[in-house]
Amino acid sequence: MIVWLNGPFGAGKTTLAERLRERNPDLLLFDPEEIGFLVRKLIPAAESGDYQDLPVWRGLTATALAEIRKHYSQDIIVPMTLVRPDYLDELIGGLIRRGEDVLHVFLTIDERVLRDRIERQTMSPDRRRNEQIRDWRLAQVDRCLSARDLMPDGTRFLDTGLHTADVLADTILEWLGALRRGPSR
Template sequence: MIIWLNGPFGAGKTTLAQRLCKRRPDLLLFDPEEIGFIVKSMVPPAPSGDYQDLPLWRGMTAAALIELRKHYRQDIVVPMTLVRPDYLNEILGDLTGRGEPILHIFLTVDEQVLRERIEHQTMSPDPTRNERIRDWRLAQVDRCVAARDIMPEGTRFLDSGRDTPEALANTVLSWLGGMVSGSSQ
């Protein structure tokens, strides 16, 4: 099972992924942002500046997950904001087309709570870089919050502004426990 944790930047995807891995040490954690760092170091940037706009990133992300599944059968947790429906369909469609079961979860959070979280997060020890990241994330809030309404059928939603990371992990683990191996959700 590939457990894709989606939602706005600052919604708590990484925190939830870490909590899941702590509760289920057999889970693999795959962060597609690492692929983004590789891609950014190899090719010219996308005009938007977002590595997700590079087909290379999307292809490498899907390929890396497929390779992981070839060699490791345990479930994989993927914390990654992916709110463009065409990109989401491209990556998840490639995976499901190859028979990989997906549990797609979208974390929702009140817009004001989200903005406050982002404003108080430290994402880099370099203050200048931290400010650039914060500004970029804040500029993405509207599109990421609105993406809730365009998520594909079968997406499961959790409110990370209302529930604690532990409660969210309990819900995800109960969903996993109730899923038949090889089924797609």
């Protein structure tokens, strides 16, 4: 199973992924942002400044997941904001079309709480770079929050402002267990 943790920047995807790994160390953690860092070094940036707009990033992300799956049977956690419907279909839809079982979880959060989290986060030890990241994330808040209504059928929603990462991790692990058992008879 691939567990795609989606939602706004700052909603808690990375923290939740870490909690899931703490509870089940057999889970693999694949962060497509690492591919984004690599792509940024290799090719010119997208006009938008978002490496997700580069087809090579999406292709490498899909290929990396396919290669990981080919060699490892464990569940894979993917913490990555993905809000454009065409990119959702390309990546998550593509995984499903390849026969992967995907649990797509979208983390929701109140806008004020999200903006406060982003303001308080330290993403880089370099103050100037941290400000750039913070400003970019803040500029994405409306787009990411409104994407909730664009999520594909089957998406499950969790509110990270109402529950701790521990509670959310327990919920996801329960969902995984239920999906493995299949429909109730």
